[in-house]
Amino acid sequence: MTTTPAAGAPAAAPAVADSWSYGVLWRRVPRALGYLVPTFAIAIAVSVALSSFVSTAVSLLIVIVGIYLLALTLLLARYTGTFEVIRLRWSGETPITEPAWPNDPSIVWWKRWLRPLANGRYWLSLLHGAIVAPIIATLSFIVVTVWLSLIAASIAVPIRVAYFDLD
Numbered sequence: 001m002t003t004t005p006a007a008g009a010p011a012a013a014p015a016v017a018d019s020w021s022y023g024v025l026w027r028r029v030p031r032a033l034g035y036l037v038p039t040f041a042i043a044i045a046v047s048v049a050l051s052s053f054v055s056t057a058v059s060l061l062i063v064i065v066g067i068y069l070l071a072l073t074l075l076l077a078r079y080t081g082t083f084e085v086i087r088l089r090w091s092g093e094t095p096i097t098e099p100a101w102p103n104d105p106s107i108v109w110w111k112r113w114l115r116p117l118a119n120g121r122y123w124l125s126l127l128h129g130a131i132v133a134p135i136i137a138t139l140s141f142i143v144v145t146v147w148l149s150l151i152a153a154s155i156a157v158p159i160r161v162a163y164f165d166l167d
Contacts, residue, residue: 028092035091036144043137046080050130067114074116074126081125084133 053073060066078101085096099121105112116122 031090031092033144035087035093036140039087040137040141043133046129047131047134050077050080050126054126054130067117071113071116074119074122077126077129078116078122080129084128 050073053069053076057066057070057073060069082098085098089095101121102115102119107115
């Protein structure tokens with residue numbers, strides 16, 4: 001059995017042909033650059049913060065304070081991951097569904113503090129923020145810098161040749 005649209009309903013246009021047209025791709029460039037340009041600085045700052053907090057927490061594990069500092073580090077990783085998802089949404093990329101973060105205020109305070117240690121998504125956020133994001137951001141920074149340099153050179157060289165004496 002097949003379904004047909006109602007007589008009064010307009011047919012939906014295919015989104016794929018419109019979203020990958022040349023003009024649409026060029027209109028997305030400013031938003032994509034607005035995402036890519038600060039990514040390197042943000043990723044390095046987040047990586048330094050998370051790595052220093054993890055190393056401090058691990059060194060303090062012999063004292064009970066290290067466990068709670070590690071839980072705070074995992075919370076920081078969660079919120080930096082959420083910030084990254086928000087930045088991706090602002091850039092116009094395909095929306096990423098955020099994970100469901102459990103919140104039960106009825107449990108004892110120390111169990112609530114230690115809950116991030118048992119949740120794998122916190123650890124994935126830490127892995128992404130401390131290791132994966134700086135690597136991808138560095139490679140993206142290199143590509144963006146080379147491309148912008150080539151664009152600037154391809155604009156500046158003909159102007160220099162046309163208007164300035166090369167002798």
